[in-house]
Structures are given as C-alpha cells and as structure tokens.
Amino acid sequence: MEPGLTVSAVRSRRVLCSDGVRPALILIKDGKIQSILPDPDSALKGPAEVLDVGDKLVMPGIVDCHVHVNEPGRTSWEGYWTATRAAAAGGVTTIVDMPLNSIPPTTTVGNFREKIQSATGQCFVDTAFWGGVIPGNQLELRPMIQAGVAGFKCFMIHSGVDEFPHVSDSDLHSAMQQLQGTGSVLLFHAEKEIGEIPGEEETTDLRSYSTFLKSRPDLMELEAIRIITQLCMQYQVRCHIVHLSSAQPLEIIRAARQAGAPLTVETTHHYLSLSAERVPTGATLFKCCPPIRSMANQEQLWAALRAGDVDMVVSDHSPCTPDLKRLDVGDFTQAWGGISSLQLGLPLFWTSAANKGFTLPDVVRLLCKNPAQLCCLDNQKGSLLPGHDADLVIWDPDKEFEVKEANIHHKNTLTPYLGMTLKGEVYATVVRGRLVYKEGSFSPRPLGQHLLVCPGRSHASL
Template sequence: MEAGMAVKVLKSQRVVLGQEICSASIVLKDGKIQDIVKDSDKNKLHLGQAMDFGDLVIMPGVIDSHVHVNEPGRTDWEGYWTATRSAAAGGITTIVDMPLNSIPPTTSLRHLQTKLQAAEGQCFVNTAFWGGVIPGNEQELRPMISAGVPGFKCFMIHSGVDEFPHVTEKDLHKAMAELQGTGSVMLFHAELELEDLKQTGKSKADPCEYSTFLDSRPENMEVEAVQQVCQLCLRYQVRCHIVHLSSAKALSITDAARKAGAPLTVETTHHYLNLAAEHIPRSATHFKCCPPIRSQVNQEKLWHALKEARIDMVVSDHSPCTVGMKKLGTGNFLEAWGGIASLQFGLPLFWTSAKKRGFSLQDIVMLLCQKPAELSSLASRKASLLPGYDADIVIWDPDKEYEITEECVHHKNKLTPYLGCKLHGEVIATIVAGKITYIKGQFAPEPPGQLLFVK
C-alpha cells in the first residue's frame, strides 16, 4: 500500500454503514463506491485481493465545512497545499473554504475565479468554496450560485480584516431577498456590538488575563445576533446557518425558531467542546478566538445540546495565522489575532471527548460527515458508504492514543493550543476519489483532490 495508488477493495471488521457497524468489503471503481459486500452475504462473487485493515474503523471521510485557507493573499498564514495535506492527515476528505481571509475575498464572481486559480492543482482533499456577503454585493450572489458555490458567509461584527466588512441589518434584508428561491444558504458569524460596551470604552483590566478578553465579548453579543438571524430566517424562509456557536444561552432562541418553521441549522467547533476559559493560562494568546471560549459549565451544555440534536454538526473553524500575529511576546489577548489552528485534529479531538459522553461511531459520521455535507449541498454524493457515492473514505484506529507534537502538525503554522495533548484516534489512511492521499505519515506524490461545485 503506497500513497497515490488507486484502491480496488477495502475490508474491515468495523465498517460504518448507516446505523450498522459490520464486517464488510467496499469495492471501488473509477473513484466511486461500486458495491458494499457484507461478510454475511454469501451470494456475492469472489472479490479478489482486498486491502484488509483488520478491526480498524472504515467510515466516510470527514467533511469540514468551516476552514480558512487564506490563499491567495495571505498564504503565509495558510495555503491550499499545507491546509489540504493537514486535512488528509486528519481523515478529512472535503473542506469548504471560507470567503476570507484571502485577498481578494470571495465576494464576487471575478474574485471566486481568482481563488479557483490559486487552488487548482494544490489540493490533497476535495475543496468547495463559500461565497461572501458584504455591504453592496447582493447583485454578485446569483452569479456565484450559478458558478457552484453552496452558500454565503457574512459577519455581523468586524471580521478582523478590512477587506471583508461586516453587514448591517439593512444589508441582510437585501441579501436575503436576493437568495429567496435559490436553495442557497446564508452563514452568519453571529455577534453584534452592544451599545453598553461601546460606552464603557476600553477596559483597564489586565490584557494578559484571558478573563479580560472574555469580558470584552460577553454572551449577549451572540444571543442578540442569533435573535436577529432567526427573525430574518423566519421572514424570508432562506436557509440560515449559525457558524461556531459558543454560547449555550442562544440555543433556546434557535429551538423556538426551528419550532416555528425556520430552516435553520447550527454548528459548534472542537475548541468550544474541548477547551474551557478556566483552564486558559495567562498570556496564552494561541487560545484566542471569536466568539471566545467560554466556561466549563457552558461547554457541558453544548455537549448536552449535541446529544439532543439541538446542535447539528461539529467543525474546526481552522483559522491560522503567523506566529507573530499571536503576540506571544507581550501575551496581550486584546491585540492578538483571534483564530485557532486545529484542522488536522478534529476527528481525534471529537472522539476523545465524545466517547466519554456516550457518543458512538455512528454519531461521528452524522455530526462530522453527513450534516456538514448536507449544509454544503454535497450529501447526494459524499459522506455515506453507499454504491454510487464518491469513494472518499477514512481508515482509523479509535483505540490508539498518541500525543500531538509539533513534528506531526502539517498546518503551515504549527502553533495550536493542542500541542502536548494526548488523544485517542489515529488516522491510518485517507482515500479521496478512490486514491490513497495519505497513509501512515506519507502523502500522495500528486494531489488527488477535486474542486467541488454545486449543480
């Protein structure tokens, strides 16, 4: 077995087929799943030489629908070559790239074409692309839909980069009206700047303490933004999605909106499920993200909401930057870039914490594969082991424990709050379109990933 080779038959005693885990063989042909043969099926012909993975888990590849690749324009933060290699090493077979922080941002058809040119020939996993909504670009949305983007991301507060300005409620009315009837989805960074915070001005508290940053972005910023999104969703009946929900307080609002008929979905991230404010050391600015990591009590409420299907999916929100932008020298949380690099470790991060709370391998497929595929309009061809579906597959050992070291990180910038963490769940091999893109630390000589477009 070598990286880059095409696979004909995969076999394991633990193949995740819907709600069933069984011993089976998967027959691949021309980048697709041709057949699934359970060991109990005696009527099938001899399958020939199969790659037998013993009792390792074989399941659909992870779909990470929230990734900031940053190329072109900020490739020193991250790029397609490094981002998609790290994705492949983490069992991810498809990423969906956010419209920022690249320069130019993906806010017009012309800018989308620039991004596609940058990604061409560099992707070790499949890559789809979100468009962006900014003030005044509503006439660009339908052309981007025709070009194959599944939806659009917007910020309700400053995005962190000036070339992707945040929208007002007036802008959102224009964009939502434009998207009615298209089947597209609007993604919201749901935080609103509050008047009382504006009037308070800059805090005199110690900027090297995480609590100072946390106090600067209270939960009400998120709660009020989610309320506004839900009202728009109900009014326009356009699919809406809350990205990286951090505050469990907002869930009562999304619950009520969905009950009232809002076509609304919600995601959270690995860092909100695995990191807690109480445990962030002084000056540890590599823990900073927006919305902020909140309390341990809040974290457990997010896990409970996942269990109850009140949160639909879990993604990385991989948002890396150069080491200098994290201001480690001063340890100033208020000045450091807000974003966490974690793309490669989502599957073991989730499993390590989830299995303690009674989640199953089938839950992983639902929350990390199928629901992100549905959001991205890819579920008709990806995220399930079914005949006719794309042969995008991960083989991994859920029982293997290992430690995250800088040497094993494939992101361009290695700084991550997970360095030194011991996780359960080692990815053995990742298959994209029937070819091994990653196996036991080795990558395919040529990137096999495809650029994806919604038809």
C-alpha cells in the first residue's frame, strides 16, 4: 500500500490495546476507528484496503504538544511542510505549535488567523496551536480561546526573541483573571532571573559547557515554580510547566498537586537522553534553555516519570539555521538555544526507557494520552478506541538504526543526535485513516488538518 491511500483496516499480530499487546484487526471508517477485532484474520465485507504489518507494533500516534514551527516569519528555521513531514516520519500524528518564534507571534486573534493561513495546505499531520501571553494582551485571551487555540504560553524570563516579551507578576495576575472559568490552560517557561549568580564572574571560557550551565542554575527554575504553584492555587486555573529540566522543584510540584493545584508537568527527550558531563567543549548544538543538566539529575527525572510526578515527554523541537548555533566559534553565550528532535522522539524515549523498566503502555501514557489530555484533544487523539481518530504509528520497538543526516526531514538537520544508535524504528504512520508515511516515503500531498480546540469541553484530569 502506497502513502496517500485511505486505509480500511490495519492487521497486526502486535496491537497495543488497553489490555496489552495482542493480535488484532483495526477497522477504520470515515477516518475513525470503527472497532478493534481480536481475530486479525476476520473476514471483511466488500472491497477493502488492508494494511497488513505482520509483527510490527501498532499503537496510537504520538501527540507532541511542544513544537516550534516558526512559520511565518522564520521559515528558514523550520516550516509547516518540513516540520510535519518530519513528524510523520517519527510516528507523530498531532503537533501543537508554539506561539513563538514565528513573526508575528500568536498573541492576538489577527495573528492567529495569519498563522492558520500560513499552515493551510502544508501539514502532513494534524496541527493545533498555542496562543501566547505577553504584557498588555490580556483582552485578546478570551477571543483567542473562542477562535480555537489550545491554551497559552508565557515566559518569566527573556524568551530569546524580542517580539515575544516576558511577563511581570501583574501581567500574570491579569491573565489568570481572564482565564478563570474558561477551562483553558497557561503554560510556563519556568525560569526566573535571580540577580547575581554565585561564581558566574569567575568563569571566562565561553566554549566550556560548564560556563553556560552555571549561568542557568536550578535555582532559576525553583523560584519560577514557587510563583507558578502559588498562582495555580490562588486562581484554580490549569497551569502547565513546560520542559522541566531540574529535579529540584519536584518537591514543590508534589506538594502543590496534593493541595489541589490543577498543575501538570512535562520534560523533554533531551533532558532524558543527554547529560552535561557528555557535552563536548564548543559543541553549541547541545545548547537549550533550561540547560541539559547532570546525569544524577537525569536519573531523578526518570524516577519522577515513573512516580507520575512528571506527566508527559515532548520534543520542544526548536530548530534554527546552522549559522545561529555558532559552531564556528563554539561560544555557548552567542549560540541559539534550541534542539531539533521532532522526528526522533519515539526512538529517543524508547532507547532509554526500555532499559529502565518502562513498558509500552508507559510510552502511550507519556507520549500520546497525557499530551492529548493537556490540549483537550483526548476525545479524539492519543488512544486506540472506537470513535477516536484512526491515528496510528506502526513501528518495530526492537530494531536499531543510526541517526543519519540523509534520513532527517527537519528543514535544518543539525542535531546532537547525529551518529547515535537508537532503538525503535518507525515503519508507517496513519493519520485519520490515511497513510501519510511508509518506509521513507510520504503521501504526495499534505493530509493533515487544523485542530481548533472547542472551549469549555470537559477535561479529564491527568
């Protein structure tokens, strides 16, 4: 079966159902899962396009709710065509696009419409959109909710781009007041300036990763999360901490949730796969904010995932053109902070998780179901259930492959994962019953849809 075709059924001896991995036949009608039959050899009525994948594993498509596509405005960094093809090649069937680093940012209804227009006709997978909270735009928030944004993101520190300024405490209170009662969610880049950083002035080697790491200490996350948890409790507005890198705030997060704060937390593939001790001198392609921390810290993040203190794992795909990484001088202070990994999330996670006792149902919970719930898309995404969209990733959890530049579909292929051997190769991706990717080939035209989130829909807690 060639990419682009409509699939009537998927047959496999390994389908990840709610009761475990078993043989099954997934029947698809009008882009939805119609039923899941326990006998994969069940007879089908009439002509049908059946995708028989043998022993390959079938599970829900990945929902990556933290992706910077950067179009319009910085399309040379990434764009919808390239980002969503890369997503499809990685088994990602839904992305949620961040409100920056596009120009204009998604901070008004007008800018949101411009963003949607830019994405039209370019998406190979389904795409939803975050709005942004910046100083002075609080009266745009409710109209943007009505227009279909999945929620909002803000920064408590400089965002890296001037057109998306960070918020003050008063801005946050104004935004929280607007969001009360809407069911929407506010996402926080949880770092806050803390004044003079001890020992920072003693370091002069700008090519040393330790210099950069000292400039973004754990305390910046700790202080930001103290404020976030207080706001979350005060207003009872859903709050979400993006890309948690430090394990130090976990105790605060646990206490706030036990006290009733509607708070969720994500971490990223790079914090779980990379460590500060292994970043070479001058290797600015490893720079991201918050920074990659120690191996000991990483083990604490894995423990938090296991315990349910961290709810999901996302890519925070934040690419740029190669020149902005300043590999020519290797200066971490000058380089753009962001890591490209949208296509590689599933194998990156599984390569480590499988060795740490995580199971395939854990993969679905952390990469599919919980991200869909965060965005209020869990009535159609993130689970293999009758009535849900027929979004499937078909992959081989046991097959190893080397990350090579020639096989990366991001617009800019620079990534710290080049040359790594990963476990878990994606074979095919199905979006709403259409085969969008198979063995290195894509559907001839984009088949993804825009997802406008319905305000006020009941939200299942994570």
